[in-house]
Amino acid sequence: VKIRDGKVANRPIYVALAVTVDGNRDILGLWAGDGGEGAKFWLSVLTELKNRGVADACMVVCDGLKGLPDAIGQTWPEAVVQTCIIHLLRASFRYAGRQHWDAIAKALKPVYTAATEAAARERFAEFAQAWGTKYPAIIRLWEQAWAEFVPFLAFDAEIRTVICSTNAIESV
CATH class of the missing domain: 1.20.1160 (Paired amphipathic helix 2 (pah2 repeat))
Incomplete structure (x- = not known):
């Protein structure tokens, strides 16, 4: 999106969407990127989520952003990382x-x-x-x-369609 911060610039907006085991969806947050979205950025985002009450994550589906799988592993060591x-x-x-x-x-x-x-x-x-x-x-x-591609293969076809993509976020 175009953001004015002294000047108008295109910046990415990152969305964290949670789906509970009951199937309820909740947007956990939105973050404006600034071009330096490496492991340090993602660790700060995930730490913020953890501090706000997201104690654990079963599976995190992400779109191949650098540093995100490492940050997930540090924040929620038991979480499964699935590439979109x-x-x-x-x-x-x-x-x-x-x-x-x-x-x-x-x-x-x-x-x-x-x-x-x-x-x-x-x-x-x-x-x-x-x-x-x-x-x-x-x-x-x-x-x-x-390693991040195969986790969803352990699930039934009906579940795979839900966890194989970040399309749920893109439709928000």
Whole structure:
């Protein structure tokens, strides 16, 4: 959004949305970013939430922001960090030619819809074999994000659709 702070500048607004075990949704806060949103920024945000009463988090779905998974681990050590699948796909497209986006999306779908982590790894190996020589950066991206990509695969398909994305926040 455009924010006036001496001068008008575009700044990101970060939203923390909680969903309780009962299914109730609550916006925990909004923060205006200033360009320095590393681990220190995220640790201050999460510490603020913890000090305001968020004692624990079961799962935190985030969109690959640098430093956020580390800050989550420091604040709530038992929390599971899940990368937003849609953001992971969008990040993949940054490394590919526009003419290949549809084919890459179709080739990655079996990876994130696999029944188990082992099946996802097999489908990813197939994807890597087909696209790895043309787009090795996409392969590295998924390999680096793998630990935060797979947690939702342990859940049933109905639950996966809720926890695989930050779309709930984007619709606020």
